[in-house]
Amino acid sequence: AQKITQTQPGMFVQEKEAVTLDCTYDTSDQSYGLFWYKQPSSGEMIFLIYQGSYDEQNATEGRYSLNFQKARKSANLVISASQLGDSAMYFCAMRDFNSGNTPLVFGKGTRLSVIA
Amino acid sequence: DADVTQTPRNRITKTGKRIMLECSQTKGHDRMYWYRQDPGLGLRLIYYSFDVKDINKGEISDGYSVSRQAQAKFSLSLESAIPNQTALYFCATSEPTSGRKNEQFFGPGTRLTVL
Numbered sequence: 001a002q003k004i005t006q007t008q009p010g011m012f013v014q015e016k017e018a019v020t021l022d023c024t025y026d027t028s029d030q031s032y033g034l035f036w037y038k039q040p041s042s043g044e045m046i047f048l049i050y051q052g053s054y055d056e057q058n059a060t061e062g063r064y065s066l067n068f069q070k071a072r073k074s075a076n077l078v079i080s081a082s083q084l085g086d087s088a089m090y091f092c093a094m095r096d097f098n099s100g101n102t103p104l105v106f107g108k109g110t111r112l113s114v115i116a
Numbered sequence: 117d118a119d120v121t122q123t124p125r126n127r128i129t130k131t132g133k134r135i136m137l138e139c140s141q142t143k144g145h146d147r148m149y150w151y152r153q154d155p156g157l158g159l160r161l162i163y164y165s166f167d168v169k170d171i172n173k174g175e176i177s178d179g180y181s182v183s184r185q186a187q188a189k190f191s192l193s194l195e196s197a198i199p200n201q202t203a204l205y206f207c208a209t210s211e212p213t214s215g216r217k218n219e220q221f222f223g224p225g226t227r228l229t230v231l
Contacts, residue, residue, distance in 0.1 A: 043224065
């Protein structure tokens with residue numbers, strides 16, 4: 001069974017600094033996908049970035065990048081040049097592709113607070 | 117217009133009442149999901165459906181039932197609501213593919229309070 005672990009319930013970062021949100025995962029599949037979502041205080045779930053298990057390059061989307069270390073089973077989200085609007089809950093999630101394309105499994109989330 | 121809509125957006129009900137949460141999507145996706153979010157627990161899967169004739173239990177299906185009325189509609193029912201079902205409920209959809217396109221698209225959520 002898949003499992004996602006986010007060990008940081010809350011994080012603080014100074015505006016304009018970079019921050020890393022940790023995510024480790026567990027799966028027996030070789031083919032899987034890793035996702036990060038942002039949930040602002042308004043409640044909606046916003047997709048940020050995706051990394052496939054066979055992707056050779058770390059994914060990047062604007063100020064978001066994913067530090068994918070397959071051997072360590074980690075998929076940390078890096079936010080560069082933090083902005084006040086980055087204050088939100090962040091969820092790491094994964095899906096196995098070989099096991100019938102399962103639904104996303106989520107971690108418990110990390111609450112990021114950006115300080116001016 | 118939103119691609120995934122949920123009704124109602126907010127609902128307060130009493131213990132023992134039957135409640136239905138509805139989800140509609142215009143994305144043309146076959147796959148639909150219901151999750152609940154509780155503080156500190158993340159999102160947990162209740163039920164999912166890969167097509168109109170396919171319904172599957174998720175991690176926490178007890179106390180819930182679902183109906184897939186059409187490709188675009190997936191309803192979640194609480195037959196007899198209890199206070200610990202107070203939560204934020206999300207509907208989501210996805211394509212039946214691997215990779216980046218397997219992203220799940222979420223509705224805006226329904227905040228349910230059971231008194």
